Amino acid sequence: MRDLGPLPKDDLTKTSWEAGSRLVTDPGDRPIRPEDLEIGAVAQVLPELRGDEKRHLSDIAKDAVLLIRIRPEEFQLSPERLSWTYDGIIAFSKICSHMGCAVALYEQTTKHLLCPCHQSTFDVPRAAKVIFGPAARPLPQLAITVDSEGYLIAQKPFTEPVGPSFWERSS
Template identity: 80%
Template sequence: MSNEIEAIKDPGLPVHVHRRADTDPKAAKKAERQVAILFLLSAAGTVLLIASYLFIPQDVFIFFPILGSTNAHQLFLGLGMAASLFFIGMGAIHWAKTLMPDEEVIIQRHEFRSPDEDREEFVKAAKDGAEAAGLGRRSLIRRTLGLSLGLAGLSPLILLGDLGPLPDEEQKMTSWKKGTRLVTDPGDRPIRPEDLEVGAVAQTLPAIAAGEHRKLSDIAKDAVLLIRLRPEEFNLDAERLSWTHEGIIAFSKICSHMGCAVALYEQQTKHLLCPCHQSTFDVTRAAKVIFGPSARPLPQLAITVDSEGYLVAQNPFNEPVGPSFWGRSA
């Protein structure tokens, strides 16, 4: 019995070794500066995130020899957020390992509901712990921690900007206009009807003026698939048939279910398939849905040729492309 009591009093813990910061004021000051630098790096990362969100356009690219052309907006958003979270975590860890109290404490079990005296003692212990951690004495850490946490808390509020303003008619509009030429993607080469054989498929975008740059938001809505069939293979009404040219028909590439790219064409069945959720559209019947979760056909772009023999749009899309959104019930 006496041996058990002795084991409780002395469980065999190794001799406590004090850290340098516990005994050397210079080492403690150095550790404090290191923690402050880590918090400042975290604050700098948050500033980079906010600056990237506010001031770098989404369609700006930078070139890396290994990564290739990279979207600067997304790259610096990611780097800023990573630096913000990483350095604030490293600062907290370094602070705890070098400056916070390094004592082993044994707490005996007690009832779940502590007496009022114990609660008061806990509050006092918490205040004493905060004092021991150096928040009161170490003003440099306190200020840089406040700066880092404050900016980190500000960044989610900045990102709320993506919730507005409301797009109004922007969601219903694309870059296609009457007379806009269809050009290959990639390549930006105008297309003549003779460039497409029966059964061929081509991905196209609207032509842009020389020196202009396509926006990512436009590319996401403007992509169009050209498919050439034999004219007698169509099962269309007179209006829809007039939107084709010599067996060439054009559809939005953006699936009307969830906005994925419809990229698979079955030449034998004349079906377009969306690889995300297997929505299937019949090309011969104006992309009518024959399978899958999509509720609407792919919007058809009316096409013709211009005076030089190149394929152009007769008119813009007559309905919004892509999945449903508020303000569109069907």
């Protein structure tokens, strides 16, 4: 099989998020503290660039994350997933798990995220569980916490691939 060409790269399964990456606004690249988000607020964030790194469009497409703040008591999460939130703030990949469109609509009353392309609807308090539409799996959750200066950071990289389901995956 080796002579059929190079082995596939893992570009579709990796993002720029890593443990300790600060969450910065997109646009603006401004680090975010928990107090910057009120209950019901949503912000799009990316990992902070380090040194002289440049942000590439392909990275933005994979790295975009939505921060949403709700009342902590509204979460219906496993203890592990609850430990991935911080003071009512939860972070999900902005890339729909159906076809890779940008999930851009948040309904504060129902606490649902909606993908405008095919209307997949995700329930934020229940770990972005799919409640309507063709998406086969929830939006991946990014584990977050704060650093010693009080800024939101990633605890670790995404634990599952972001973006659409495809035939190489189980979902």
